[in-house]
Every structure is written in C-alpha cells, then in structure tokens.
Amino acid sequence: MNERLNRPKRFGEILDLTFSLSKKHFKIFFFISLIFMGPVYLIEALIKLVSGVNFFREVSVGGAWYENIAASFEVEETTSLGADLGVVLLGFVSLFIFPVATAATLFVVDHLRKNETYTVGSVVKKAFARYGAIIGSTLLFTLMVTGLILLPIMFIAIVFVLGIATLPVVGIIVGVLLFLAFAIVIGYLLTRWSFYFGSAVLGEGTPGFTRSWRLTRTQGWKLVGLYIIFFLLISIVSSAFELTFGLFLGNSVLLSMILSLVNIVTTLIFAVGFAVMYFDLKVRHDAEDLKELIDEYAVVQS
Template sequence: MNENTNKPLGFGEILDQTFRIIKTRFKTLFMITFLIMVPVLAIQALILSLSGRSFFTSVESGQNILDQLISGADAVSTTTIQEDLLTILANFFLIIAMPLIAGAIIWTVKVTRESETIPVTKDMIKRALSRYWPMFWSTLLWCLILVGLLVPVFMVIGFSAISFVLNPIFGAILMFLLSIGAFIGIGLLMTRWSLYLPVVLFEQAAPGLSKSWQLTKRQTWKFFGLIIILSIITGIVTAILQLPLIFLGNSVLFHLLNNIISLITSIVLFVGYAVMYFDSTTRQEATDLKEMISEYQVTDPS
C-alpha cells in the first residue's frame, strides 16, 4: 500500500486509508495487541483475584435472562473500596503497556504505507521497545498537562453550578457554554501536542511536544475532527461488544474481557493516529520543498 503515501491526504482520505490498513493488516495489529497484553492480563487476573472476585459469575438457578442482566449490572455498579483500589492497580499495568502497543502499531502503519511487505509482529514490537521509556515518560507528561488543564476548568464549571440554583435557565446555559468552550479549547490545544508519540518514536526527540506543535500547524481542526470521529466509532463498537459482558457481573473474567475488547477496538484510533502523523510529515516536507524553491528563485543571480 504505497500508492498514495507521497501526497497530502484530505479528511475522508485519512479515514479511508485508516480502515484499509486495518483490513489488510488486522492479523498483525491484533497479534501485537495480544502478545503485549498476555503478561498484563495475567497480572490483572492475579490482582483482581486478590480482591475476592470469582473468576466466573455464579448464576442462581431459576433466573431468567432479565434477572441475570439486572444482577450482573448491580454487581458491576456496587463495589467495595478495596475492589475499586485493586481495579485501579490492575488498570495501571494496562497504562504501562499502552505506549508499547501504540508504538508497535505506528511502526506497522509505516511499513504498510511504504511497501507491500507484511510486517512481522515481533519485529514491530522490538522496534517500539527500543524507544519505550522515552515514549512512556512523554505520555506521562502529556497526561499531566491534560490534567493540569482540566482541573481549573472543572473548578470553574463547578462554581458556575451555583448560578443554576439561583437561576436554573441562566445556570444551565452558562454551564453548557462553558463545557462546550472547554471541550473545544482544550481539545484543540491537546491536538497540537497529540503527535508527540511518533515524533519520539522516529525522530528521537523526547518529549516531542514542540515538533508536534509544528506538524499540526494548519491541520488542527482537521485532526481534532478526525480524533472525534474515530473516538465515536471506537466507542460505539466497544459498547456493542461489551454489552453482553454485563451477564458476567463483577467477575475477573468481566474485567479481563472488557480490557481486551477496549484494546482491540482502540486499534482504530492508533492506526488513524499514525496515518495523521505521516500525513502531517508529508505536508511538512512539501512545505519545506516549496520554501527551498522559493528561496532559490530569490537568490538566483540570473
């Protein structure tokens, strides 16, 4: 798949290339996620078992499907503090694995775009592993920046809730406008820094925020829209696949399958994210070339 990798892509073309890559390289993408997640899921199963959860949900005799659904949903929603803390600890290992999964998928997209060669799963993981720690610390910094931006926003929205008590209509409008403004403002700002991961991976420039800011220039709204569209698609597919898991209740198997489904569907986001990065580098190279030609024409003695 190297027919359209040397020209800038439009909004729809990025989506089209994203799903074509997923279709042609799904086995490799799935195996990357699976191999990295095997030890993580084993650790998660051990930690969740310590909370007293059963591996399978026991179904009482005589229960119909509706009763099982209600009891399963009730078990998921009503948890103890100990169970919640151990769940957070188990998900922490999932966070640790995410940069490696993303890096290996980005490498797979790069190989797929540049040649017809089928990427080797272990090779993609090894390439990402060599830059794991810079990617991890850069991701941690990006998340801290996001949290730092969200805290004051939530405080302002929280204080504005007081006006809702005094004047419900005005308060509701104010909270809605503040929420939309914060979503768009923070979303666009974080989009400018969003391409840090492939920058760290390929250009070895950690944390890669300044380079990402340069790559997303004049592309912010497009990338922001693409991230929203891909997130909606991923969220819908994830919700549909996770819905039957409610029958498992608050069991270990419920949490493991829940994480597996989330990671598999997140492949859509990671592949689209990688295509956006390569599109931005193509545009930058084209811009740099135009600037070189323009400078040459100005300095040409003839």
C-alpha cells in the same frame, strides 16, 4: 513505497486506509498489542477471580425476563480493598507499558509506507530503543491534560455555584456555555499537541510538542473530527459487546476478559489510525518545506 501512505489524504481516505491496514495486517497488529496489553488484563482478571468474583455467572432463573436482564448488570460487592488497589496499580503500570505497543505499531506502518521488511521482534526492539523519550513525553502530556482539565473544572464550578446562589437559571446557562467552550478549546489544543508521540517515537524531536503544533497548523479541526469518529466507533463497539455479553455473563471474570480482548482490538485500530494521521501530516509538512525551499531558490536565482 506505499502510494496511499505517501500522499496527502482527505478525511474519508484516512478512515478507509486505517481500516484497510488494520484488516490486512491484523495478525501483526493484534500480536503486538497482545504482547504488552494481554499480561496486564490477565493479571487484572486473576485479581478479580481471587477477590471472589465468579468466573462465569449465569443469569438467575425465575421471574420476568426483564428482571433477569436487570439482575445481570447488578454489581456484586465482593471485591476487597486489596483487589481494588491492585487494579488501580495495574492501571498505573499500563501507563508505562501500553505506549510501547503503540510505538511498535507506528514503526510497522512506517515500514509499510517504505515497503521495507520487518519482524515483530525488530519493531518491538525499535520501540524499546525509544522508551525513555516515549515515556517522558507521555508523562509530560499527561500532566498537561490533567492541568487543562482540572483548572477549567474548578473555574466552572466556582462560577456555577455563585450563579446558582444569585440567579439560578442564568447560573445554569452560563455554566453549560462555559463547559462547552472550555471543552472545545481544550479538545483543540490537545489535538494539536497530541502528535508529539509520533515525533518522540521516530526521533524527530522530544518531547515533540513544538513539532506536533507545526505539523497540525492547517489540519487542526480535521484531526479533531477524526478523533471524535474514532472515539464514537470505539465506544459503540465496546458498549455493544458489554451489553450483549453482559446479558448472559453478568458481572463475571469471563465478561471482563472478553471486554479486554475487545479493548485490545479497538486500541490497535486507534493506534493504526494515529499512525496514518501522523504520516499524513508528515507528508503534508515535508511537501510544504520542499515548496518553501524551491521558492527561496527561485528568488535567489532571480
């Protein structure tokens, strides 16, 4: 079995192993993500093309260089209501498709840690075998996220408005402090519950929120930090590509296709990172359970 995947890891080791696995098995991970995400992004590009967005838009010539750069980022109002609705519908459809790619990636990492042979077809088949549990748990988690975000926002908005109406400075300070406090609490809670996905995929409990809470009981803030690092890395990479290629391509279909490929790569890296984190939690939890059994056995024998 893979030693690094089957022992507890520190913060930096999880990041290092994530990027090592992503690099070493990039073709497999990319192909899996491309199977499920590629068609959605391709249809989105076709919708934009049909709606009137240029496939390749050159930066206008003439004028100062900074004016040309600014012009390359101007959004052209060429899309129709039907095209916008089509893009929204694709976003909704992706909610039922993209999780399967993450599940298949999780199965690949599971095979790697056990030194088992696998094929793309076999892990995809396993992912679809757990489709009902995966989608059902994901929808429940989405509802939880929506509720945890909307309710505090409504509360903060009411407090902020009332504060501004009475004491503006105090209202602003209280509003900011409440926002930060709720953001920290919500982020922590969602992190503790987020590993439901691994439980649902591997059949260790559905919807898996209780198991996720148990797995993360001593690792919560560490996992919050890892999520933040992955979010920052993905945001920086995506922004860098968008700014760089946007200078030459402007608001074009080709730019959206390039950004879609970048998104596939960053998504697969996050999926691998999630798998590494989940199996790290699983190793720690199983070790604790074994230790408890040994202690109980020692008590009985004595």
